[in-house]
Amino acid sequence: MNSVALQSGHTLEVERAERLSDADLAELAEATDAAIIEGGGFGWVEPQGRAALERHFRGVLLVPERELFVARLDGHAVGSALLVRPPRNNEAQAFAATLTHAYIAPYARGFGLARRLVGKVEERAAALGHRVLNLDVRETQATAIALFESLGYVHWGTHPYYARVKGQTVAGRFYFKTLEPGRGRATGDLIDGAV
């Protein structure tokens, strides 16, 4: 696990989680509900409570195509993100993966954890051989949009009827970023070129 100590004395860590302790589950549930209440809890609109969210995270760990990344501030789990790989039957899209469910609890924002979290997911996706990382985000999530665009994600389309949040229809922005796995042909040659 690589951790970074800030001048402020805080420590930042992001790791891929293959198991979660009871303390991790409780902290992730708290972080998720805090993000939902603030307005951006990866799809959830209403707080879910600890038991439901602990079941959610336990379930995520059981799904083979999903990898969970946990962000920690001073050792405590304060956010997470998922790398979703295509199912084995989807050979045609095996080159692409999706980054989803990224959030940091409001009490841990502004330290650079989301930037590290996204970087870690990209690194892992590239290491697994994926050439493209897709993501989508409600157009009301201005901080996330600023973050993804600063990291080089390309906005290729907007879905006008993407989500319904508290009685309002919200558009969603769709992005992709190409990745270089560091072996084989360069991604630009591979995806743009002929066979």
Ligand SMILES: CC(C)(COP(=O)(O)OP(=O)(O)OC[C@H]1O[C@@H](n2cnc3c(N)ncnc32)[C@H](O)[C@@H]1OP(=O)(O)O)[C@@H](O)C(=O)NCCC(=O)NCCS
């Ligand atoms: C988007 C989110 C994950 C950012 O988390 P974070 O840990 O605070 O982000 P970071 O500290 O890594 O900052 C990354 C960038 O976000 C932007 N940013 C962070 N805080 C900001 C703020 N208060 N106002 C404007 N931009 C801000 C900056 O561009 C920053 O870039 P910098 O590193 O050059 O300063 C967090 O705000 C969040 O969970 N939002 C709700 C959920 C969501 O929108 N998820 C994404 C869709 S799935």
